[in-house]
Amino acid sequence: MQRNNGITATGGSNVVGNAVASGRNAKAEVRNSRLTQSDGGRQPTPQEIGDLLTRLIDELGRSEHPERADLIEAAEDAREEVTSAEPRKGKLKLFAKALVGAVPGFTALASLAVTIEEGIRGL
Numbered sequence: 402m403q404r405n406n407g408i409t410a411t412g413g414s415n416v417v418g419n420a421v422a423s424g425r426n427a428k429a430e431v432r433n434s435r436l437t438q439s440d441g442g443r444q445p446t447p448q449e450i451g452d453l454l455t456r457l458i459d460e461l462g463r464s465e466h467p468e469r470a471d472l473i474e475a476a477e478d479a480r481e482e483v484t485s486a487e488p489r490k491g492k493l494k495l496f497a498k499a500l501v502g503a504v505p506g507f508t509a510l511a512s513l514a515v516t517i518e519e520g521i522r523g524l
Contacts, residue, residue, distance in 0.1 A: 405492040444523035447483045453517050457500075460510055465508045468503055476497070482519070490524055 445453075458476045461469045479496045480489050497518035504510040 414430060439500075445520040446524070447488060450517065450520040450524075451480050451484045453513065453520065454483065457510070457513055457517065460513065464510060466504070466507055472500070479515065483524075488524065493521045493524065494517060 433490065454476050458473050458480070461473050466472065475496055479493060482493055482496075497514075500514045501511070501518050504514050
């Protein structure tokens with residue numbers, strides 16, 4: 402596969418964000434660059450990431466995710482951290498990884514989680 406606008410799938414069964422791969426040793430990978438492509442490759446600001454986290458909190462509140470209360474609390478903490486004067490990037494990266502791992506069965510949330518993780522990674 403040469404190019405498919407961000408979704409790469411090879412060989413078992415795996416779901417990541419809004420990508421699904423099936424077959425032996427499957428791997429699904431989503432590269433969501435909505436935050437960077439539209440602005441010539443610039444990284445999102447902490448305020449933009451905070452806005453995404455607010456959106457995530459709202460979506461989680463409407464979801465049936467079994468861990469929504471814990472995820473909302475963690476997202477609120479991350480929102481405070483990312484908009485603080487000196488955000489602790491290590492703490493935010495741990496949050497982002499945990500978030501992506503917690504939402505694979507909820508496609509819309511997983512896609513948003515990947516966008517947040519990429520934004521935090523770019524800080």
